[in-house]
Amino acid sequence: MLGPSLVFRARAFAFTTAILLALCDLAFAGRASIDASVDKNSVFIDDQVTLVVSAQGIDGEPELPDLSDDFSIVSQSQSRSVTIINMQIESSVTYRYVLQPERVGVLKIPPIIARAGSRTLKTKPIQVEVLGRQAKPRQHRPRAQPWLGRHVAPFEPNEQAAAGDRDIFIETSVDKTTVFLGEQITLKFRLFSRANLASADYTPPACTNFWKEDIKGKKTYTTIIRGRRFRVEEITTALFPTNTGVQTIGPASLTCSIDTFFTPMFSFRNFGQQRPRHLRTKPIEITVKPLPKGAPATFHGAVGQFSMSAAVDKRNVQLGKPVTLTIRIWGTGNVKTIQQLPKPNLDDFDIYEPNVKETIDNKKSPIYGSKTFEFVMVARKPGPHTIPPAEFSFFDPQSAKYKTLKTQPIRLEVTGSVSKTPATPLAGLLRRTG
16 A cells, blocks of 8 residues: 555656646647648649648647649648757648649639647638640650550659659550540559558549440559569450540549558558558540541441351251351450341241340450351242352451451252141241250
8 A cells, every 4th residue: 555655746746747748738839830832833734733731739630621623632641750959849740732633723722720729720822823734745755664555644754753752653554545436445554552552442534435345354463663663453444435536534543541550661650550542543535536438338337357257057958947047247346336237138038037146255455256146047948049148347447448258158958848838937946946
């Protein structure tokens, strides 16, 4: 059991400590301040602005105003410093926000609010002039690096090197920026990271006036940038333009949290925390050319490289029994644009509407697919018959020419005699399929 003197000393020590802490708080509150600035007050729409907020002696974090109408927050970070000079403790926090302008014009960052005891502190509003896209000489565009594939200005000329100095960044690229109407574009989204991600929410780019087919599977690999190893996750999408003119692939975005406990690049004071990041790519413009004039009569919009075949399930058939003609078209391109083929021109046959089958192989790019037409035919007269060639035309973007495919004629031998009560084609079909 503690004696009275020890109890008194403990209570006196606790009281003195509380008084000192209160005095420190009052001292910090008396010196409380907040200031905000940007790294540049005039930028182009594709550039980014860094907002720096410096605070001292405030309670909690500063209250950032709603910027969603004018800016999106690409990333944010904070750093803290504590100094002791002549037994005086000074603590300051610096918050950095990387902002992406959303529109052209004179944009305003409203005052940022902070609390210090009963006081309310505010920064001065900041104006940023946002100009239209900067015209860049063609020769100044960054040359694609081997690990990047073919790029469409993922970075400004001075940004590509800076990318290697970041712990996490994203980009989008396409294999070509000028295409014909309906020609495939391969869009790749890549996440480069040296950090351990606790969570990630990917929003794909808006692709208005494009038909989209996602390539299955996510590719994961590592690469070296400026001597630093990055883990890369890659998502591929096939796009087919449906309108001519200049079309825009919108920005892709990623919202993620970095687990600093398992990421050695962060300082010890951040261990166990999760740092939020908001990343966004730049939009990509695609020039879509119309298809040339002079399309053949059998062209109905298919663009790509295709082949065609025709076959029957039997060449000798009894009168009144069905025979199936199968015409298959396959190749690279958007097979959904392949329209239904006309029925074969055979006067002595009853020909029914085809059964159409479509398959798309989206495991790799370019997209490969096929379309199959199955025509059920029933002869009305015996004897030799010839199924005429089927024709299919498409536009080949590689040669910039229309091409027409023709199948070989197919000979059929129909045996039997015409009955006074001819067999019902439906009954024959039921026997065939049942």
